[in-house]
Amino acid sequence: MANIKSAKKRIKVIESKTLRNKMIKSKVKTVIKKVEAAIASGDKAAAQENLTAAISEINKAASKGIYHKNNAARKVSRLTLAVNKMA
Numbered sequence: 001m002a003n004i005k006s007a008k009k010r011i012k013v014i015e016s017k018t019l020r021n022k023m024i025k026s027k028v029k030t031v032i033k034k035v036e037a038a039i040a041s042g043d044k045a046a047a048q049e050n051l052t053a054a055i056s057e058i059n060k061a062a063s064k065g066i067y068h069k070n071n072a073a074r075k076v077s078r079l080t081l082a083v084n085k086m087a
Contacts, residue, residue, distance in 0.1 A: 024061050026033050031057045040087060047083045052084075054079055 002008050004030040038047035055076050062072035 009063065021066050022062065024066050028054075028057050028061050032075070035083065040046055042086070044083070044086050047086060050085050051079055060064075 002011060031050065035047055035050040035054050038050050058067065058072045058075050061067045063070050067075075
């Protein structure tokens with residue numbers, strides 16, 4: 001355990017930031033699963049609607065530094081491609 005006051009503060013700050021990051025990553029995973037579920041069920045309208053929500057969440061996570069911009073772009077690209085491939 002840290003003895004120095006500033007080190008104790010850093011531990012608290014890191015814990016809160018870690019929790020925030022986990023929450024945002026979890027939210028992104030959830031919206032991605034919704035898009036994939038809509039694709040699997042063949043509902044193009046729902047997939048399109050969920051895709052816009054997913055793109056928004058992924059871009060928010062990237063802007064906050066939780067995902068690297070290239071990682072976010074790859075996720076968006078793959079989801080968009082999957083929705084566009086639907087008949």
